[in-house]
Every structure is written in structure tokens, then in C-alpha cells.
Amino acid sequence: MxxxxxxxxxxxxxxxxxxxxxxxxxxxxxxxxxxxxxxxxxxxxxxxxxxxxxxxxxxxxxxxxxxxxxxxxxxxxxxxxxxxxxxxxxxxxxxxxxxxxxxxxxxxxxxxxxxxxxxxxxxxxxxxxxxxxxxxxxxxxxxxxxxxxxxxxxxxxxxxxxxxxxxxxxxxxxxxxxxxxxxxxxxxxxxxxxxxxxxxxxxxxxxxxxxxxxxxxxxxxxxxxxxxxxxxxxxxxxxxxxxxxxxxxxxxxxxxxxxxxxxxxxxxxxxxxxxxxxxxxxxxxxxxxxxxxxxxxxxxxxxxxxxxxxxxxxxxxxxxxxxxxxxxxxxxxxxxxxxxxxxxxxxxxxxxxxxxxxxxxxxxxxxxITLAQKDKVSGYLVQSQYDEHSLEQFLQLMSAHQIKVYPLEQDYQANDQLVFYKNTSYWIPLQQAQYRLIKSIFSRQTEFNDHTFYDVTNWNIALAYGLQHYSIEGRFFGVKAHEQPWDINRHAKTLQKTTNLTENAAGYLLDWRNGKNRFALSEILRNNIKVRVAKAQFKGVTPNGSKSFPAGSVLILRADNTKQAVTQFKNLVSQYNLRAHNLTTAHTPDGPDLGSDKVQLIELPKVATLAAPWVSQSEIGEFWYWLDKKIKLPLTMLADTRHTKWPLNDFTHLYLADGQYQNLTTQQIDQIKTWVDQGGTLIVTKRAAIWASQQQLIKNDYLSERDLSSPFKQNYDYANKESFYSEMRISGTVFKGAIDPTHPLGFGRTTPLVHLFRNDRVVLLETSTPFADVALYDNDPLTAGYVSPENINHIKNTVALTHHKVGSGRVIAFSDNPLFRGYWFDTAKMLTNSLFFAELID
Structure with a gap:
């Protein structure tokens, strides 16, 4: 050398x-x-x-x-x-x-x-x-x-x-x-x-x-x-x-x-x-x-x-x-x-x-500044009435990119059906130094001169975070925004205020719509605090009167917990700056009482995944990051040892990311099936969902590669073959769909609307099993980014999320990656529900 x-x-x-x-x-x-x-x-x-x-x-x-x-x-x-x-x-x-x-x-x-x-x-x-x-x-x-x-x-x-x-x-x-x-x-x-x-x-x-x-x-x-x-x-x-x-x-x-x-x-x-x-x-x-x-x-x-x-x-x-x-x-x-x-x-x-x-x-x-003055859009309103955590994360991200965001000082009626409330809404004017970056972040462009992309075609942050947002055309009349932009040191504390938990309460409630509560639940369970989840909407009695709470509300009842556990819960509320509601009685004016079987105990998930060379490393990494940094759960990565039996009985959940699961041996497949049949929860995404269909673990059929490719006609010269394959590919595009917010996998959502990020052509078809398909793509699904008309026809009205009972267990299948690059919060909520609430599904 x-x-x-x-x-x-x-x-x-x-x-x-x-x-x-x-x-x-x-x-x-x-x-x-x-x-x-x-x-x-x-x-x-x-x-x-x-x-x-x-x-x-x-x-x-x-x-x-x-x-x-x-x-x-x-x-x-x-x-x-x-x-x-x-x-x-x-x-x-x-x-x-x-x-x-x-x-x-x-x-x-x-x-x-x-x-x-x-x-x-x-x-x-x-x-x-x-x-x-x-x-x-x-x-x-x-x-x-x-x-x-x-x-x-x-x-x-x-x-x-x-x-x-x-x-x-x-x-x-x-x-x-x-x-x-x-x-x-x-x-x-x-x-x-x-x-x-x-x-x-x-x-x-x-x-x-x-x-x-x-x-x-x-x-x-x-x-x-x-x-x-x-x-x-x-x-x-x-x-x-x-x-x-x-x-x-x-x-x-x-x-x-x-x-x-x-x-x-x-x-x-x-x-x-x-x-x-x-x-x-x-x-x-x-x-x-x-x-x-x-x-x-x-x-x-x-x-x-x-x-x-x-x-x-x-x-x-x-x-x-x-x-x-x-x-x-x-x-x-x-x-x-x-x-x-x-x-x-x-x-x-x-x-x-x-x-x-x-x-x-x-x-x-x-x-x-000149371009902003000429733009027909003067800025964007953003709000999240309930998910204060996602809103705070959004504000911090905008601040990191030097984008000025101003709190509203009064409510704004955007249209007949949409109100932006001053306590949870922010104004992002285009007339500022970061005009171009703001336009990019809120882009919903769907038409492009060139259809070949090296990476994704859209990255709308408001859609990713699941935030309501609205573009204002013309000058911004009708509302007053704060003179000073949002600053984490000046405004962050106004987003979340810890509730004073009373000693004589019958129990305490955490609203699952708020991300802070989602990210603290594992810590609560890990501290041996008994937690129940309401499977139906109800009215609870608080010191300030009756209040409606949605399905998915998390309850810590004194009847379930020792004094020490209640004290520990209060400490966690303070530590994580959670907003909890005091409930004065377990009897409800409307909906199930808190001792009903519709208010069910849950347990701390024990999660494993398969770590193999034929599994998407980046998507396993995203899952690992989400558990480790967000919802605070350990993840056991099981190696692809072809001659060693996996200790699946040590886990409640097994997550299979996108990969080539035809590499599993017959013995490994049988082991997974037996574990599911005995009560395990299997979560599969993308090509793992195709494998689950092939193994009859879910009852959804899927489009084959031949089905997906047949509409595309080879009307290109050889020199332009890249354009032909680009039309077939989905590089990274945002679609809209609907999810049932009363289903345990849809808990924590305020509306059925969900924005899904897709960078693959896995298509699951509807099943005839009632209530199995939880989220579906819209009939007109394209929201932002590029996708060919042929692929739109493939995707519309198909399944984004489905759930199937298998013996005493269950299989939850996503046609996409719900954790795209660790920031697509809107679908990450569904995955989080899959971990905590799968056992609530009847």
C-alpha cells in the first residue's frame, strides 16, 4: 500500500x-x-x-x-x-x-x-x-x-x-x-x-x-x-x-x-x-x-x-x-x-x-418583502384547539427556522364552519424575511412540469402535525394579532398550565387529544398507576359542573389506586406539566359510569420488532426513535436468527416495518401466528401488510405489481424511460383520508380527516368484515405533491388502516409508514393508539 x-x-x-x-x-x-x-x-x-x-x-x-x-x-x-x-x-x-x-x-x-x-x-x-x-x-x-x-x-x-x-x-x-x-x-x-x-x-x-x-x-x-x-x-x-x-x-x-x-x-x-x-x-x-x-x-x-x-x-x-x-x-x-x-x-x-x-x-x-406584498395570500392562520403539544412543537420549529409567528388577541371567523380561537391560534404573515420558506412549508402544489423527483414532492408541516390551517387572501382584516412574535421564553407557558389536583376527587382525567398526555402515559403506567380508558363519550362531573369528554379519555381513579399511586400521579402531572381534570364522582350524568366495563383498564405495552438486513433500517429507526424519544417505551430488536426461537411470549406487541418477509422461514411464520392467536398484537406496515394478507392474517386483498403496472403504457422513447418509471413511482406525496374517531385506533382526533404521507405503492383493498377497516383514502385523495393519475385511481377509496381479530389476538395493518421521518404526527397518533389501545377493540 x-x-x-x-x-x-x-x-x-x-x-x-x-x-x-x-x-x-x-x-x-x-x-x-x-x-x-x-x-x-x-x-x-x-x-x-x-x-x-x-x-x-x-x-x-x-x-x-x-x-x-x-x-x-x-x-x-x-x-x-x-x-x-x-x-x-x-x-x-x-x-x-x-x-x-x-x-x-x-x-x-x-x-x-x-x-x-x-x-x-x-x-x-x-x-x-x-x-x-x-x-x-x-x-x-x-x-x-x-x-x-x-x-x-x-x-x-x-x-x-x-x-x-x-x-x-x-x-x-x-x-x-x-x-x-x-x-x-x-x-x-x-x-x-x-x-x-x-x-x-x-x-x-x-x-x-x-x-x-x-x-x-x-x-x-x-x-x-x-x-x-x-x-x-x-x-x-x-x-x-x-x-x-x-x-x-x-x-x-x-x-x-x-x-x-x-x-x-x-x-x-x-x-x-x-x-x-x-x-x-x-x-x-x-x-x-x-x-x-x-x-x-x-x-x-x-x-x-x-x-x-x-x-x-x-x-x-x-x-x-x-x-x-x-x-x-x-x-x-x-x-x-x-x-x-x-x-x-x-x-x-x-x-x-x-x-x-x-x-x-x-x-x-x-x-x-416585495414578493410578499405582491402575493395574493397575505399569510396563514394555524390552530390546534386540543393538541397543545403538537402546536407547541410547530411553534418551536417555526422559531428554529426564524419564521415569525404571532398569537391572536381575538377570535377570527374564517368561514361559516371554521373559527380560529385566540388562545390556540397563531398568525404567520408572509411579509417577513422568510417569505419563501413559509410558502414552501405551506405548499399544496400538485402540478409540476417535471415528474421525476430525487426525493419527496411535498413536506407541508401543518399537514404533518395535524394542525388546522387557513390561508388569508388579501390584507388581514378582522382580527388583531399580538405585536410581538411568539417566543418560547415569553409565550410557551401560556400553552399549558398544570391543573391543581384536589384531594377529594373521585378521579382524574387526561384528554387524549393532547399530545403531552399521549407522551406521558407510559411513564404513568410504568409507575404502577392503574389507568382506565373510556371506550365511549361521556359527561363527567367536575368542580365547575358537568363537562363532555370524548372516547379515549384517560382516567386515574382513586378506587383503583393506592394513596401512594395517586401521589405519584400528581408528581408526574407536575413533572410533565400536564393538564388534568378533577372528577368529583364516578357517576356520570350521561354516558357510561366510570366503573362500567366501557371504561377499561390498560397495561404498559411490551414491544418488540424484527431487526434483519431485509427490513427497512430507516423505518425501524423511526419506530425506535418514536418509542424512545416520544412515548418513552423500550424497544427490543429481535435478530433474524433462523434457528433460534424468538421469545415472543415476553411481549404484547410485535412491529413489522416495511421489508421482504418472504425471507421468514415456515417455522418463524408459524411462531408469529401462534403468538397472535394466543393474544399478541401484530402491527404491520407497507410490504409487511402485503405479507400479512398473503398469510391470511388480515382479510384485505391487495393490488399486485401487475395490477399496479398495467395502466401505464410504454409510450416513451428509450431515451426517456426515466420519465416512464417516474410516473409509476410515488416519491413522497400527501393524501387525505377519513378515520373513525370513535374507534380505539382513532381516539384523540377531533374530526375524521387525516392526512397521510405515502412514498410507496402498497395498496390494500376494502374487506367485507364489518368495522375492520378503520381509515380509508378519500375518493379525491391527492392533497399536496405529485402523483400520476393512474396511481390516484389505484389509491382512492382504498384502505389506510385496518384491524382484524385473530384468535385471542389481533393484527393491525397500515398501508403506509405512519412515522415518516419521525415528524408525521397526524398518522403517528394512530400508531400510538395501536400500542396502548389495541386491547380495547371488541
Whole structure:
């Protein structure tokens, strides 16, 4: 492997030899056992960044957060000594560019800010290894061009954006390190063991989490991003080994329509520098193909709606030390070398276009105000009368994205059937700096010029959170909003006030419509507090008179619980800031009394799932995250051991995510069936639901692949076959349906309307079994995003959620993933009900 080290040394010497100082130790010197084809761990890279920070006045290490597993999240700022000394002043001055009402700044003396991000996918390490070499080059060089870069730019190196996944991958490939490595594509190193290291601790794709911000890393990253609002964010990734090197722009027809034309032009200008650099190095590359720039929740697209440029760069993956590809042998050293070429080209381009980039960002936010003034929609009203938790989560997310939201000070009658109440409603005006981002978040666009999407086609946050929302056309007359925008420190406490629980109450009630109560129930049950759930609506007697409560209300009765249990319940109410109702008697003026069999005891779920290479890792991760971070339940992941009997009797629920369940053996299938028949609850989603139908565990038929494909006619030329397959695919679209809110799986909903996110073509048909199908797609289901007319015909009036009794147990089937990317709360409620309330279904 010495020859690979020599290749890199020759490259480094030939390109970067001029003016190198010896005062800063290089990565090759810093790591005693360094080899060009070896993978560094995160702690090694972190040590080097700390060393650099302490060794030169031209850098500053900024820790802006922690990963889920407790690793630090770093930015290393690299610039001239003067700029580093005045870094806070530069950042604050740069903030003015995003204030449309601030005095216009002269861009002549402002440095351009460039954020360089690497390894947001843990198994894409070449960019991080290239970054530390470039950092050393920049800080050890007296070349005029480099000095000019440092004087006129602040370079923010996010060397490892996903430390947890990065370390997992480094340990994996290092375990296969060889002096004489194999380059065969079928070598075991190229097939990571499950779970793979692309995602973070919960197996989430951090590059898709910029908008929903479900993960700790994303929340910290976006907060830091808005402190800087870089003019350029270059996002370095890896792709299939048989590719070469890609850089944006992508396919022009697939750019988000809210992206300004000048952004597109500047992206092209910058990419010309990258093309020139690769030409000069005689390296293969391509652009304006394959990748789009549509979903704004990616690192290379989010900046496009922040007055910056997001630019994606993708290097073919060498899969450890080396791999044989259709372009020849690809080594890790070569991958790193190519990423270095990409990094330097981005730095060179941003400096060359510095003034244009700064002026563009300043104009961007000013133009947003002008566009808002011309828009026929003046803003959006949002409310949730009962689910204060989802509303609070929404407000926090808007605040994180610097979107100003104003509480209403009086009720607003939107139409004959819709009132927005001042205590639970908020006004989001379009006339603010984040105009384009707001338009994107509330988009219901369903028609597009190009129907090929690299990712999802819609991401309406209000729909995802299950919030009522309403667009106001024209000027916003008829209601007064607060002068000050919502702020978590100023307004959060008004959303939720703990009830004073009385000593002489017969019991206490938690409204299941409120997410805080849903997320606290497991803690209540875990503390040996007896809990009942009302299976029907009733009127309860409170100290303030009779009050109606819906089916699904959670009851803690003194008759069921010891004094110690009641005291513990009160402590939990205070700890979780819950709103509980005092009930003075178990006798109800209307509906079942609280001692009726229609008010049933429930138990703490014990949940397992199958963890196998043929099961969707990301969807298992979403389920794990939901249980761990939201509803506070442990999840046991059962390995796919073909010769070991699963201890299913230890669990009440088994969750099967999307996967290829034909891989189960006959013995495994029989074991699952026996467990269900004896009282277990099986929850299946997507292709697991198809498997359940095939095994006659549910009585719903389904559309076969032949059924799904037959309406699509091959009236495309071979050159346009991608368009043909795009029409067949559902990339990620929002549909509407209806669920029965009186059914235990529908508890906690105020209306039958439900918005479902679908990115697959699993279609379940209605069953003849009465009351089995709980949620159905609408006859006109498309709400937001793109789907072909043929697929709409497949989906309309089909089943979204069904339930079937099997012996003493039950099977609950979802045709979609109810936990899409961990933020689709509207359907997550149904899954939560499946865990807590399945035993209530008669």
C-alpha cells in the first residue's frame, strides 16, 4: 500500500508545494500510523482539529452541539488572523444581510462566508479526510492566492456532520484493512452489516432532516447555520462506485420553483470553477444530471431559500481501501484527492464571486418583502384547539427556522364552519424575511412540469402535525394579532398550565387529544398507576359542573389506586406539566359510569420488532426513535436468527416495518401466528401488510405489481424511460383520508380527516368484515405533491388502516409508514393508539 501513499504525496507536492510552512503538523505527520488508504475515527479527527485550533491564530474551533451518542459537533473557522480576531463582529455584521429592513451594507469589504460540510452520511468519509488536508494546506501556506482567500473569506469546516455514523463506518472498514487489499466488488467490506452506518444513532438520514429537525444533530446544526447564514454551503457526499464525480447544478427542470433565477445562475458560475479544476487534473466528472434541487430539507437545498447557494458534490465511493469499477480501480486515496479538488474549487469560486454572492444575499431578503406584498395570500392562520403539544412543537420549529409567528388577541371567523380561537391560534404573515420558506412549508402544489423527483414532492408541516390551517387572501382584516412574535421564553407557558389536583376527587382525567398526555402515559403506567380508558363519550362531573369528554379519555381513579399511586400521579402531572381534570364522582350524568366495563383498564405495552438486513433500517429507526424519544417505551430488536426461537411470549406487541418477509422461514411464520392467536398484537406496515394478507392474517386483498403496472403504457422513447418509471413511482406525496374517531385506533382526533404521507405503492383493498377497516383514502385523495393519475385511481377509496381479530389476538395493518421521518404526527397518533389501545377493540 506504500504506492498509494506515494500517489498522494506526488499530487500534494505538485499542486500545493508553493509556500508551505513547516510550523503546523500535517495529518500525515500527526497520526503515527497514517496511511493514505486508512480510515480515521472521529476522535482522531477531533483531536487534530483541537490541535489546529491551539496551534494557529488563523483558526477557531466552535463546538455547537452534541451528537445523540455524546460526540461533539464542530465547526472549524479558518480565515486570516485579523478576521479570526474579529469573528464575532464579522458574524454580527453578516446578519444584517438577512434583515430586509437594515441599512444596506457595502459588499466591497465584507468577507464571503463559506460552510463546507462533510460526512452527513456516516459511510461517506472521503470528504472529511480531504477536509483536514485542505485545512493544513490553508493554514501552512503563504501563497498569494491562499492569503487572498483567507483575507476575503471565512471558511467554516464542518468536517464530520454525523460523528456517530462516521465512527461506526470507520470501525467497520478498518476491520478489513489489508496490506494487500482485495478490490472485488463482492468483498464483504462492501456489504456493511445491519444496521448500516449511513444514518445517525437512530438511523435517521441527517441530510433529510434540515427541515423537520427531529434529531439532536439537526437542531444544533440549523441553530448554528442561522448564526452565520453562509453565502455558500458546499455539501460533500459519496455515491455509487461506478460513477465519477458530480457537482451541481442538477437537472434544471427539477429545481424548487421558489429558488431565485440568480441563485441558479450563480450556482452555474461556481460550478464552472469546479469543472475547470477537474479538467486541469484530467479527472472524470459530470453535472446537470441525476440529482435534483427540489426538497428544501437537504443540506444542499435549504440554503437556496436563505439567500445562499447550496451546492452538492458527490464522489464515487471506494468502499474502504479500494474497489474495481467500470472506470477502473478506485482507491480511497483517489477519492480523497478528488474531494480535495472539489473543496479548493469551491473556495476559489466563492472568493472570485464574493461581491456577487454578498449582494445576492442582501437582495434576496429585500426581494422577499416585495414578493410578499405582491402575493395574493397575505399569510396563514394555524390552530390546534386540543393538541397543545403538537402546536407547541410547530411553534418551536417555526422559531428554529426564524419564521415569525404571532398569537391572536381575538377570535377570527374564517368561514361559516371554521373559527380560529385566540388562545390556540397563531398568525404567520408572509411579509417577513422568510417569505419563501413559509410558502414552501405551506405548499399544496400538485402540478409540476417535471415528474421525476430525487426525493419527496411535498413536506407541508401543518399537514404533518395535524394542525388546522387557513390561508388569508388579501390584507388581514378582522382580527388583531399580538405585536410581538411568539417566543418560547415569553409565550410557551401560556400553552399549558398544570391543573391543581384536589384531594377529594373521585378521579382524574387526561384528554387524549393532547399530545403531552399521549407522551406521558407510559411513564404513568410504568409507575404502577392503574389507568382506565373510556371506550365511549361521556359527561363527567367536575368542580365547575358537568363537562363532555370524548372516547379515549384517560382516567386515574382513586378506587383503583393506592394513596401512594395517586401521589405519584400528581408528581408526574407536575413533572410533565400536564393538564388534568378533577372528577368529583364516578357517576356520570350521561354516558357510561366510570366503573362500567366501557371504561377499561390498560397495561404498559411490551414491544418488540424484527431487526434483519431485509427490513427497512430507516423505518425501524423511526419506530425506535418514536418509542424512545416520544412515548418513552423500550424497544427490543429481535435478530433474524433462523434457528433460534424468538421469545415472543415476553411481549404484547410485535412491529413489522416495511421489508421482504418472504425471507421468514415456515417455522418463524408459524411462531408469529401462534403468538397472535394466543393474544399478541401484530402491527404491520407497507410490504409487511402485503405479507400479512398473503398469510391470511388480515382479510384485505391487495393490488399486485401487475395490477399496479398495467395502466401505464410504454409510450416513451428509450431515451426517456426515466420519465416512464417516474410516473409509476410515488416519491413522497400527501393524501387525505377519513378515520373513525370513535374507534380505539382513532381516539384523540377531533374530526375524521387525516392526512397521510405515502412514498410507496402498497395498496390494500376494502374487506367485507364489518368495522375492520378503520381509515380509508378519500375518493379525491391527492392533497399536496405529485402523483400520476393512474396511481390516484389505484389509491382512492382504498384502505389506510385496518384491524382484524385473530384468535385471542389481533393484527393491525397500515398501508403506509405512519412515522415518516419521525415528524408525521397526524398518522403517528394512530400508531400510538395501536400500542396502548389495541386491547380495547371488541
Amino acid at each position: 506504500k504506492r498509494f501513499s506515494r500517489i498522494f504525496v506526488v499530487f500534494f507536492a505538485s499542486i500545493y508545494s508553493y509556500g508551505i510552512f513547516a510550523n503546523l503538523t500535517s495529518p500525515e505527520q500527526y497520526f503515527p500510523s497514517y496511511q493514505a488508504d486508512k480510515h480515521l475515527r472521529f476522535d482522531q479527527i477531533a483531536n487534530y482539529l483541537n490541535y489546529v485550533d491551539k496551534s494557529t491564530a488563523k483558526s477557531k474551533l466552535i463546538q455547537f452541539g452534541w451528537s445523540e451518542e455524546g460526540r461533539p459537533l464542530y465547526l472549524l473557522a479558518v480565515s486570516s488572523k485579523k478576521n479570526i480576531e474579529n469573528l464575532d463582529e464579522i458574524r454580527i455584521r453578516h446578519e444584517q444581510l438577512s434583515n430586509p429592513y437594515a441599512t444596506r451594507l457595502n459588499s466591497h469589504n465584507l468577507p464571503v462566508i463559506v460552510w463546507l460540510s462533510f460526512a452527513s452520511h456516516g459511510d461517506e468519509p472521503s470528504g472529511a479526510h480531504a477536509a483536514i488536508k485542505i485545512i493544513h494546506y490553508l493554514l501552512s501556506n503563504n501563497q498569494p492566492e491562499v492569503n487572498n482567500w483567507l483575507n476575503n473569506s471565512v471558511l467554516l469546516f464542518e468536517v464530520v456532520a454525523n460523528p456517530d455514523g462516521f465512527d461506526q463506518y470507520a470501525n467497520w472498514v478498518s476491520g478489513f484493512y489489508s496490506d494487500y487489499p482485495s478490490s472485488h466488488a463482492q468483498h464483504a467490506k462492501n456489504t456493511q452489516k445491519w444496521p448500516k452506518s449511513r444514518g445517525n444513532h437512530y438511523w435517521f438520514d441527517l441530510n433529510r432532516d434540515w427541515l423537520p429537525q427531529t434529531q439532536a444533530e439537526s437542531k444544533a446544526r440549523v441553530l448554528e447555520y442561522h448564526k452565520w447564514k453562509p453565502n455558500v454551503l458546499a455539501d460533500f457526499h459519496e455515491m455509487q462506485s461506478n460513477q465519477s464525480y458530480f457537482f451541481q447544478p442538477g437537472v434544471k427542470a427539477r429545481i424548487n420553483p421558489l429558488t431565485p433565477e440568480q441563485n441558479i445562475d450563480l450556482t452555474k458560475d461556481l460550478s464552472n470553477y469546479t469543472a475547470r479544476a477537474f479538467d486541469q487534473a484530467s479527472k472524470l466528472y459530470y453535472s446537470e444530471e441525476n440529482f435534483d434541487d427540489f426538497y428544501i430539507g437537504k443540506g444542499s437545498t435549504y440554503p437556496d431559500l436563505q439567500g445562499g447557494l447550496g451546492i452538492l458534490l458527490e464522489q464515487a465511493q471506494s468502499q474502504g481501501q479500494q474497489i474495481q469499477t467500470q472506470n477502473g480501480l478506485l482507491t480511497f486515496a483517489q477519492s480523497v484527492e478528488n474531494q480535495m479538488t472539489g473543496i479548493t474549487s469551491m473556495i476559489r469560486a466563492a472568493n472570485a464571486k464574493r461581491k456577487a454572492l454578498i449582494d445576492f444575499q442582501q437582495d434576496f431578503f429585500r426581494n422577499n
